[in-house]
Amino acid sequence: MVRASGPAHQRLEGPVRTVALVGGLVAILGTVLGAVVAWPDDWWPRHLPEPKIYMKDVEYGSSFGVPVAADALNHPPPDVRFACADRTSAWLRSVGGVPYWVSVEFVLTTERPESVVVLGLTPHVRRITSPPLRTDVQGCGVPTALIQERSAEFVVDSQPPKLEMTDERGRSVDRMGLNLGKGEAADFKLEAYAEQTGGVYEWTVDLDLLVGGEPKSLTLSDRGKPFRIAGALPDSAPSVNLPARLQDGFTHCREHPQDPSC
CATH class of the missing domain: 1.20.5 (Single alpha-helices involved in coiled-coils or other helix-helix interfaces)
Incomplete structure (x- = not known):
């Protein structure tokens, strides 16, 4: 071929x-x-990463309103030994207790190439009817400390909800006006409480931002759920004085922070 x-x-x-x-x-x-x-x-x-909130610490105070009778608190679990300890606070929350004071410390971080401007905070509050609180649990009072972070004091039951902000120097400000660049972070502290007696509230706070000139917000919450807070019960309510029943524990827990009872 x-x-x-x-x-x-x-x-x-x-x-x-x-x-x-x-x-x-x-x-x-x-x-x-x-x-x-x-x-x-x-x-x-x-996809450009969004700014993020990292929770550093949440304190619930040691004074609570609880929806159970005072007698139900006569026999705490064996590991509840100290009046003013996180373990005791966790026990009171487990029986439905609502704290009178909450402190939240958090950090805002960003890896965006453009600037992130922190404008301020917007609160969201809802009064709830349950649980009906029956007993006032007296703790050790609200801890006081020198606040070095940017901070806010939040009165949840004022009309409208009142939120007073201070900068890192302790000066009162209407707007944060904080500018963050890539890789930078800023610490914040927020303390919330109610001024009137008896009410129970759910609340969150939005952190208002400008990201590359566009408005955005991040929500500060209790692991995706609203925080809860109560106004102190009236003097006529049954009362339990934990510091009179339990050990103080302040020195012990400071020296032994890994103790499960602290």
Whole structure:
């Protein structure tokens, strides 16, 4: 058999070469797209990270309103030994108790290339009817300390809810006006309480931001749920004085913070 040659054979080379070239380009493009899809976010972020709130500490105070009779608190669990300790606070919350004071410390961080401006805080409050609180549990009072962070004092039952902010120097401010760049962080502290007796409230606070000139907000909450706070019960309510029943524990817990009773 004689193989075809000449002009006819040469005419076939052009289309074949074109198809091969297009196939090669498609293969290269597929490889590049696959690499982009699989590229780790920390090498080349496909989506810019949003600013984040990290909770440092939440304190619930040691004075509570609880929905049980005073007699129900006569026999605390064996590990509830100290009047003013986190374990005791957790026990009171487990029986439905609502604190009279809450302190939240948190950090705002950003990895955005553009600036993040902290404008201020917007509170959201809802009064709730349950649980009906029956007994006043007296603790050790509200701890006092020198506040070095940017802070806010939040009165949940004022109309409208009152939120007074101070900067890191302790000066009263209407707006935070704090500007964060990539990799920077800012500490905040918020203390909340109710001034009137008897009410129970759910609350969250929005941290108002400008991210690259666009308004955004981050919500400060109790692990995705609203915080709860109560106004102190009236003097006529049954009362339990925990410091008179339990050990003080202040020195012990300071020296032994890993003790489960602290």
